[in-house]
Amino acid sequence: MKKTFLPFAVFAGIVLLAAVPLLKGKDPSVLSSALIEKPVPAFSVEGLSDQDLKNGKVSVINVFASWCVTCAAEQEWLEKISSIVPVYGLAYKDKKPDLEKWLSDHGNPFAAIGHDTDGRASIEWGVYGVPETFIVDGQGVIRYKHVGAIDQYSYNDVLKPLIEDLKK
């Protein structure tokens, strides 16, 4: 091959390499979690511990806070989920009086609330922001993590089908 074709060869190589992630359909907006398919981490805070999540029932854990503006937006969807499976709240770096007021303002869909005042338990869950929602199956294994507020699309297209699937 003449050396004048070198630019073309390099260019073709780059294009092919760039095409791979595109064609694989990897969605960079999906944040991976190291805890998917792993058992619920050991933790214990006032109001909630990992033992509550290993009692053979599918459950949803929602990490939230009264100081988190977006969390208020997903309350109606948590209410919907709570009618199918128990929803446990993990209050991240929050204060009880603030929580009480917030829950009376926005509604309380939680079967129980864990008070993670220093954020250590959330670290065990790999939480890096609020709100985050985890779906745990009947064996106490984390099956899905949803980052950000739940909306009609994530509820109807992802969360509801998965929960119903796990309940079978």
Place this chain on the structure above:
Amino acid sequence: MIIELGHYALVMAFLLSLVQAAVPLAGAARGRQAWMLVGSQAATSFFWLVLIAFLALLHAFALSDLSVRVVAENSHTMKPLVYKLSALWAHHEGSMLLWLLMLAFWSALLAENGKKLPPAFKARALSVMGMVSAGFAAFILWTSNPFNRLDPPAPEGLDLNPLLQDPLLAIHPPMLYAGYVGFAIAFSFAVAALIEGKVDRAFAAALKPWALAAWFFLTIGIGLGSFWAYYELGWGGFWFWDPVENASLLPWLAGLALLHSLAVLEKRDALRNWTIFLALLSFSLSLLGTFLVRSGVLTSVHAFASDPTRGIFILALMAAASGGAFLLYGFRATAMQSGSGFGISSRESAILFNNVFLFAFAASVFMGTLYPLFMSALDLGSVSVGGPYYVAVVMPLLLPFAVLMGLAPRLIWKENIQKGFIKKNTLPLFATISLLIGISFMPQEKSAVLLVGMAAVAWIFFATFNDFMLKTGYFRSWRTMPMSYYGMIAAHLGFAVFVAGCVLATQLAEEKIMWMKAGDQANIGGSNAVLLAYESGLGQNYNADRAIFSIRSAYDHSQYAFMAPEKRWYPAAEKETSEAALLLQCFDILYIVLGDTDENDLNRRVIRMYYHPYVTFVYLGALLMALGALLAMADRKRVRE
């Protein structure tokens, strides 16, 4: 209705671009004058049609027509008008339309101004522009249509990200796109030359003004982006080696090498293959930049909403355009090689080395930017490449590059340096060494980066000055020097000033982070800053918390300025921004940022203060380089055949 007219205009533009792509090319092959002229006519009409489409969309933004989806997604009725308008290019679909408008503008400019170009060459170049236009028009119509309606219309817009509601940032994309797209002209000229199998001095003379103009806009665009990042993002950094920033640097570097190659080609008919290659490369890198920002393969503060379909489309466009061009290069390049030789220490040789250095640096930036992409593509894990890599790569290249920059004007075309060269040119060397000795006596800590950087800066300054003195007989005959010479001086000095700014502002910076409440004070960079009070205020579409500082001289505490950093809350977008306070002190900048409040004591907040000596040089340098391009464009001398 107006939106639909704009949409229709865009469809017609697309169809016209197909004509522009095919007819002139066939005409040039068959020697049919009328068909070749279609190129100019189509290009001009294409511009008017795209302009209509653009204005229709602008109209929708100006009136906040919330029945248009992109307006609802990116605008808000409460916003100031200028940001309603700039929202047009603050998102993917609208900015692609701006891209296309720039392309149309450059094509039309070529159609109207390329009077001295041979008709067949011009027809082929316009044809290539038509092909690129068709590709992008198709991309917009099929994957990124800004004219889609929203039914029912939104009750209110989602607001523009407040970080983008800024005058400099409003003008940054148009400047940048003018530059990116300007290199399409170089690309089409190069392809036309490859088709004709002919590259000569006339080619270089014809292409030079277009390449200079494109590079000018790119320099301004990058400078604006950097300056915006400096004062808006609140960390006092002016370059983050973000993938998209790098994507703009790559065509800038390739374009710079192209400008130098063109000088050699025009004067000496040498470096033909290099020139063609660089012309193809510059625009290919522009396309790559477009791809990186919009395909979602790289995470970046700049990335538009990711969408693999769009990514695949642009990749295909790039493959067709650049792939086709490089393939053509592969076939034709050897046939076009010139016979003009030159000595190893001639000026051509220096410029050839310059090309090699620029290319090496560009290749390193390219590797650093795409390395994470390759790693994830081959599932080898995820990796991020940041500042330290790029600094480590540029520092060894900087000094030899600077030496060449200072030396090349003293070299002569074709011949090696004669005896006595070293004797005649020792002054700059002595001056540089003296300056370095002076710097070593400075009390501050001196890093290797500082010394190497300042050595490079000093050498360029003194060597350029030395050359000017010798060539003008100690200033006497300065009027006889061509404009392009002053262009070179401005650009080279601009580069030196720029490097000085980068090195001094980063190596000699001061930083203080502390809790402050009213009455507290701190010393930084020769000033004493006293916090007078915290207060709140209201803007057109935001609420603000503010800290009021009195700035006094550290020496005698005489007050000379106020600074008021803010934290703003934009309720519509539900976003908070930090507005740093900047104070210009000669060439330095004092920089204060308001941080979070102490949970336990609401009267205390985090305050970050930075002192950046000579940081303005970064931007003055960029302006000087841009001025250099303008001066070179003003050179009226024509190539003698």
